[in-house]
Amino acid sequence: MEGIQAIPNIGVVFATLGAALAAGLAGAGSAMGVSIAGQAGGGVISEEPEKFGMVLVLQLLPGTQGIYGLLIAFIIAVKAGLLGAGGPFVTLEQGLSLLYAAIPVGFTGFISAIYQGKVAASGIGLVGKRGEEAGKAIILTVMVETYAVLALLISFLLVNGVQVG
């Protein structure tokens, strides 16, 4: 521990890793989820182009995890002083805490976005067959997102709890 602490600004390194994991993992999951839903959407739109609006809404739903990840990454970056003037400084403990705080939103965001994409894809199939039931397809898809929202909340509370400066 002594050795690690001797490295200058090692806390900042961990904080940066946390921000990168939050935005990177959640964003990667969202990209996969949106892609899964989008592939299903192409099929429906080729048959019925007028359903584009509804399909687009369903395709966008797994995209929110990426935004949640970005949000936590940004808060961590601001907290660790990575963006502002004056240079970054956090201690080793603070940096590690920020890294751990990023895990819920990064990991849950990654997994939930992929699975939400699968539900969205089947929802798009439902819209293709019965356009009037689009609302139910959206609701089913949003059920998955609940856990991404909870992870976002915990990540935020944890980041908020780290006292810096």
Add this chain to the structure above:
Amino acid sequence: MHALQRLAAIELISSAEARPTDGTLEKLEENVQHLHSSIALLSCYSEKPRMGPKPEFEEGELAGCLPTSLELSESAERLERELASARAEIDKRCALIESLSPWEGLNSRIEQLQPTNNVRFIYGLLEQADLDKLSFSDAAIEVFGETHRKAMLIACHAEDYEAYLRELKGLSFSEYEFPKLIGTPLENIKRLESEITDIKSSEKRIISSLNDCASELTQLRHAFDAAIIARDREAAKARLSATSTSFILEGWMRSDEKDKVFSAISAITDVFYFEERDPLDDEEPPSVVKNNKLIKPFETVTNLYSRPSPSGIDGTPYMTPFYFLFFGMMLSDTGYGLVLFLGCLLFLKFMKPSGMTEGIAKVLCLGGISTIICGFFIGTFFGMDWNDVFGTPAGTWPILFDPMNQPMPMLYLCFGLGLFHMLSGVCINIWRTLKSRDYAAALFDNFSWLMIVLGLLVFGSPSLIEGVPPALAKAGLAAAALGGVLVLVFAGRDKKNILKRAISGAGKLYDISGYLSDMLSYARVFALALSTGVIASVMNMLVGMIGASLGGTVIGKIIGFIIMAALLTFLHAFSIGINVLGCFVHCARLQYVEFYGRFYDAGGRQFIPLGYYPRFVKVK
């Protein structure tokens, strides 16, 4: 039938003995199909219809344009067929020209290339490279063409024919058969080319008349709606049981529209018999709900879940205030609320949508108002801190608290409102069960839970709020315990076996975890409120950084300002879109799962009266 369709008040029930159809319905259905296909066809030839409200028509006016439009659609379809055949002719001739083109240099007339007794002709195509390998001693060979595959004409003795052909087949030779034409190949190519020009000009003519037809597309669309209305009416007639001079019409109607229906029929004829009755037990009537103007849009949200069952109650009026509040708290940015409110208001005013779109637009419009208000209490203004906007010292605004800096109070507020929301659902169920005289269900399944949850809340309050007397906490615990005992003993009251009853009671008591997780679910209000504000401020910050990097010269400032304005508009528009979508669905979910789960009887069927269901117009 006309009068009833205009009224849109009766949903028909199919009579048991279906009338044999006389072909009218099929004819009308055909009209609909024809118009539909010609509209699809002509849409390729006209620019997209302008955005705007649907035009309004009288039903008679609409039906008036039907005959001419049917002719129009017929001629459009005929033109389309002509166009297709013209294009096929062109393709045929192009293919012919291509196959003839290697022979352009041949001067003989095609019809004269007939074998005689002594001389046979071989024609075909051969690779340039194989040309030198030929060693025909006793034949005249002519070679034509520019490409690497040469066209060649070989004249030889009849007895050599077979041998030569065999030798050629060993090479890259492919035999050619002249089409049955008259004249030299070149003459034929010239003739075909001029024919193509002719067909092309007639093709242009057809396209221009199709364009003319396309300018009548609006009329076709109206006629399509007229055809649908006529078809629906005829389809309804086919469901009646009738004799040659009379018919029986059976259907559902709203109890409050009885007089309207009665007077509509008496205005047409005085020879009729009108009878009404309540639904029988084994019948399943459709569900209709009635709400005032402010609550009506929220029926759309309920319909997305399910219609209420005919014996249940409509949850919309109870859900509306909660939806209004939670939507505002989730979006929680006064600037965004303002944009949403004005946007939806303009959309409603200029586009005059109907049906589900109208309902959602109105819900979002009201949600915008709620957002504007909530923004002052717990939110931001386009992501900016209120104190920066007003120039007040930190901590003055927002009125209640800033969720960014004080997350725990905001979380408690969400949980508190959530508990209130859920317990309201329980209360509604108590009222509902009392009304249907199911006192046991009211007391043991619902009131007991009120006691448990509220009791536990009071019991836990001293740790949160100072100055709560310990006696009150004890009373809360006692109430919760009493409620728990009620559930434990009576939840399985329909079971005779005492052991089974206890087990089922204990299982029910475990539902307390459901209350806990449902309460935690309201954390999404906080999370979404947070994400709106933070994303908006992140965008402001990023754009600010870009602006700062553009330097301080006058030109730099001007360019920077333009770029920043464009970027901010785009980014905030994106953020509004994604956040409004999220708020709408998450808010709806809180109603469906946490609120409706406590009292709502789903499974109703929509009331679809005989009426006008046009696609392109509105019928007055």
